[in-house]
Amino acid sequence: MKVKLKVKRTDPEKGITGYSQYTLDMHDSATLLDALISAREYEDGSLALRCSCRSAICGSCAMRVDKRARLACRAKVIAITGGDEEHEILVEPMGNMPVIKDLVIDQESFWTKIRQVDPYLQPAGPVPEGEYRVPNEAMLDLTHTMNCIMCGGCVSDCTVLEVDKNFIAPAALAKAYRFAGDPRDGHTVERLQKLSEYGGIWDCTRCNMCVEVCPKGVAPMNRILQLREMAIEAGITNNTGARHTAIFTKSIVDGGRLNEVWMVPGSVGMFNLPRIMTELPGALKMLRAGKLPLAQVIPPGAPGSHKMKGMDRVRNVVRKSAMLKPKKAEVTD
């Protein structure tokens, strides 16, 4: 089959960027990596990319393919083009990291963030003579996260990192879960405290981009959500993120639907007047546009707060849903 590639090029020595186009003759089952290697080996020796294992375990060949981060070795050409030989595949280096040359990016910021989460087991107490005795479910759960090959795809396409370089970003937070969720680790609470700070778990917008682009099913955002749940359960709630969740949940449990008016004061803190004041001009504009729901001016939980019909039945569901909670995994003797 014919494969057409349009590859973004960066030559750091000449300081120029541009695109190269390649038309290659490949077998029908070729991956994008096969095509790129063929281009590099037989058409253009100056094309730089990283690759090694060809089977999605080394994490070298992450790049943007038609605007989304993917592993080139896991991207079958035919699946990208739908069999349309005229589809020109756009290949670019990953985002959110500086380019060294062509498709090779500098991953140092990625690793700095990984190191920020204290990425090593910190056991509590003496190390046992044999193995730790822990439930298989816990190990299986962590194995999904250990599936991460540090390719950087999630970091490349993270929508928060685009606007804030301080965000620890999905890969490192998933790595953090691998320890916080490890029953053998003895520093869970300290980890969760650190992760609840600025740039940590609460700065994720939950856009699912990392879940979408992760080639290994790690679903980093879902790990971030697990960390949020663990942090709240550990009582680390003196932060905007945890308060936001609390007031949100309270408003649903109280009235069935979201009370939008009280989300800001409930999240930033009732007495955080400077922060509340920043919202005032916006609130006035909303009021003028008829977008400030006056039925919600009474805070959730207070007498006279707005309630949906049939709230007693909802409250029953809230109470009973506690029995759905799974058991926590621990080391046993």
Next chain:
Amino acid sequence: MAMKYAFWPGCVSKGAAPELYIATNRVARELGIELVELDQATCTGAGVIQEQNPELGDALNARTFAMAQQLGLPLMNICSTCQGIESMVQDKLAKNPEYLAKVNEILAEEGLHYEPGLEVKNFLWILVEDFGLDNLKKAVKRPLTGARIGPFYGCYILRPSQLLGKEEHPDRDHYLEMVIEAVGATAVDYEGAKKCCGFPILTINRENSLKQAGNHVHEAQDLGADALVSPCPLCHLNLDAQQPAAKSVTHFDIELPIIHLPQMIGLALGIDPKEMRMDHHVVSTKKLLDKLAQPVPA
């Protein structure tokens, strides 16, 4: 064509974006779609309740699904976030029969029962898959010819795609463009269309949130958009209600109306913008409406 849905309007259309609720009902009537509102269904949790208590989120959503099933109707929502959460919960319950049985025990106390398989669809999907773009084109009375409209999807209607019917409906991530073109407007191709509006962290990290909103609006405006259209009222809030604030954080000179999907359809159906409360926006829709008030260009 008898189209009938159980209708979960979501929190925002009953709160900060009443124009969405009004426009949805008005447009549905015009298209002959019958909506039976679930007035006792609760919030989906929007992914927020799920941060603290995913099991509560599962139970509340299963309850909503069961209400629709009791009516024997598919479920319609008008919010990308609702769609995402509902699809996610459906997947979880379908994959864990034992867990589902426990959820159903709770629902049984109010005579409800959820059986996986309920069709849950955003209005956007219904337009394309159930109503049909050909029928929509036929129903258009005032084609939006000349208007350049940028799609803004909202994350949860796109991702994770494997939970959102990608295999069965591979074009779902193009539907907005298809609808924009079907009503005669030109879809603006810009990168922000499928990114995050920033709303979920508005209270948590205001600056990041507003930068995200401001960047997308700026990019689309730069490419000549007259408006953005979204099937998600939460995106609408951050892109419209917070646009002045986004402007001051990003220092971009932005002023771009953000309209709800049903409003765009309504305009093409010839419905009076006032009937759809198009004056209930923080960023004025006047320029867009003025442009559309001109005779359709040949």
Next chain:
Amino acid sequence: MAVYEHDVLVIGGGLAGMRAAIAAQQLGADVAMVSKVHPVRSHSNAAQGGINGPGVGEDGGPWEEHAFETTKASDYLGDQDAITVLAQDGGGEVLQMEHWGVVFSRKPDGRMAVRRFGGMGKARTFFVGAITGQAILHVLYEQLMHPARFQAMRMYEEWFVTSLIVDDGQCRGCVALNIRTGELHAITAKATIVCTGGLGRVYEPSTNALICTGDGIAQAYRVGAPIMDMEMVQIHPTTLKGTGVLITEGARGEGAYLLNKDGERFMQKYAPNMMELASRDVVSRAEQTEIDEGRDVDGCVFLDMRHLGEQLIKERLEEIYEIARDLVNIDIAKELLPILPGVHYIMGGIKTDVDGLTPVPGLYSAGEAACVSVHGANRVGANSLLDTLVFGRRAAEHAVPWLKGKVFRPIPESVVEKDRAMIRGILDRPMDGDRVARIRRDMGVSMSANVGIFRTPERLNKQVEELKALRARYEKVGVEHKGKVFNTDLLFHLELGYMLDCAEMITKSAIERKESRGAHTRLDYPDRNDAEWLKHIVLTKQPDGSEKMSYLPVTITQWQPQERKY
């Protein structure tokens, strides 16, 4: 041009290299690591199925059992003193990994679970799903990221070694090219541990990653270190059709069958007791026989996992499930997977003692690059990870006390000049119409055809001629790209040189060994011949550039050679 100076220089960032680096640092040495890829990109990732854990609880079994099975699988070419060390130290290493955080799969009682591997009498292989190597590699890197280690250790990441430095009879580090700048530097050290892995890319196809080009083996050979057992190339029984990608032995460990085109479990004919779990050389030969005799479909036989059930497959063989789905569009829970034998591992390598030391003072080696020899003529599954950890650690633990207080004369910057001139020579060569990639492919294809599972003098001699021609082409071929930053064109040229060295050593040794043992099958000498060939073949480059072939006796302690049956 800086000259860097360290106590211990570890070359290679895979399992052996990282284990050595950590051990050396724990002993207080100033450690540096140089690796042509980031450590987590190393090929140790590819070891899917597990790691043997002799002595770990009841499941690990007594070390003697493991040692015997390893010896038997080696077709008695393994040195039993070394195998004893592997088996005695192995359990401790597995537990060390567990304590550092490897998420080993568990049994219902919370203890580590085991699965059965080929050549083993019982299940004694610990595992993390089908990502055991990856999980251990990443956990070792976690340990390296500990601030105490990270800040104290120098990482030369994405540096490509061009040669080892030997001065006054001592190995004194290496010359390396910083891939990101194109500059050459000397990285000197009192002790150098070569952990550069295998050479699988010498063959085409191969399960090995593209980086497995035998660099360290060739570099050690070039400075006069003896290279041993090079004819022993392991052919893995299950590699994926069309791609050469590895399908873990763990699949058969979990109960998968091998079928020919008639749906027959053909292993009944070849190894009636162990069936699919016979030793790798036995299974690969059986498959090739089926294929050669026409009981194949498109050059493949089948791996049947359908009866294992979707739940077990997804829990324990998820990686295989995904590879099959993504690369050949097959659902292994419902369909047969076409597989064929493929080159996988080199049992031979840099000759070391049980402490990783080579006859060149200051030069150590561990892991696949080394030949201790614990694998002999055939490595048993799940021993490769164990080998890297045990001997990586031991090399460091020998080197650090040895180097304490030693003072060597400084290495002049001029050692770099030789390599700089060599590289300039390559870059200055005009393109002559040939390409590095083409020579590499011709080498790989001819090695597979002539030095594969079944070897004959005709094929082997033919390969000698092929290699001569390839060498001649190599001496003339240039590179297209002349830039400094990330010039992979140049790196592939250098790698091809290493691979040709290795190919020549494999072929020469294969011609020399006139018997069939383990992975080495000579159709003209179909039987094992202990009387003449119970010995290692060793190749050593002489100071004058010539090559000496010699023999070393096999160390036998308690297991006398017997007929090998599975």
